[in-house]
């Protein structure tokens with residue numbers, strides 16, 4: 001099986017660990033074990049009696065129950081604990097899809113959401129969100145694509161990289177479109193808990209062909225525990241476990257211990273991260289306003305990324321490379337989300353306010369350097 005290079009992950013491999021200021025990632029500020037202990041109120045000595053025993057294929061009982069209480073009204077039969085949602089994406093695509101199937105995927109998108117299917121020999125139809133209309137979700141366009149009766153419709157709201165989301169009414173319409181097409185609806189809510197303009201939208205688990213992914217990596221600041229989850233019908237989870245037996249078998253009980261504490265205290269963790277990210281978003285919006293026509297910001301509804309446009313700038317990837325290599329600032333070129341997005345960059349504002357401020361100043365400096373070289377032509381949009 002030939003998989004395409006995961007462009008975003010490759011960029012991260014190059015720069016994530018080699019910069020001082022991260023304004024490219026899609027997660028909130030990661031917490032320490034001490035902070036997690038303080039927020040959740042537990043001692044590390046609680047781990048002492050733990051035996052290094054196997055966990056279960058669908059997830060350890062305590063964590064699975066905690067996740068089910070939060071997402072499926074307590075129905076543990078529809079919940080699987082995975083190694084990040086990445087593992088869930090991989091297993092779902094391999095279990096549900098066959099060569100020649102058509103899938104409709106929001107575009108741009110986190111690459112794994114379509115290129116696992118691509119590697120399996122599926123046809124990918126893109127449901128485009130575009131900057132000229134603020135990346136708004138066009139459900140009429142989705143309905144047209146769904147008329148081909150795809151096997152699966154894959155969406156991610158709030159969306160990576162733009163941060164845009166849909167209203168509850170649009171969500172219901174989206175479910176209706178999937179139902180009319182008889183399609184699986186893959187609802188990636190990696191950023192679902194962290195919103196600004198409206199209350200978080202629960203994944204549409206009432207639809208019997210909904211598959212929902214969630215993760216501790218984004219809204220909780222726990223990327224390093226590599227734990228995620230998948231909500232799906234029990235028969236599908238059972239088929240997924242068959243494939244999982246060849247991959248990672250189960251998640252470490254040590255990691256599940258921390259994850260369970262986090263889910264049981266999720267509201268407090270998310271409220272803390274949301275308040276911090278909302279403050280940073282205001283700072284980002286002020287900066288973008290000051291930058292005038294050199295930068296176009298489409299304000300995100302949720303998550304901690306914005307897809308920032310640099311009008312008239314032909315080589316945003318080169319600019320991001322310069323930021324990383326000369327200024328030790330991580331910004332992700334839009335190209336990592338497809339060739340159509342070369343004029344954009346993903347800007348992450350979930351980290352510390354100090355690194356956001358430093359990162360934004362570095363962008364300003366690079367833009368200033370460029371405009372002095374070109375006599376202002378680039379900055380003026382030539």
Ligand SMILES: Cc1ncc(COP(=O)(O)O)c(C=O)c1O
Nearest residue numbers: 084085086110160190215217228
């Ligand atoms: C939309 C989306 N889904 C899933 C993932 C995978 O995250 P993880 O494997 O850390 O849960 C990411 C990571 O960036 C993402 O952006």
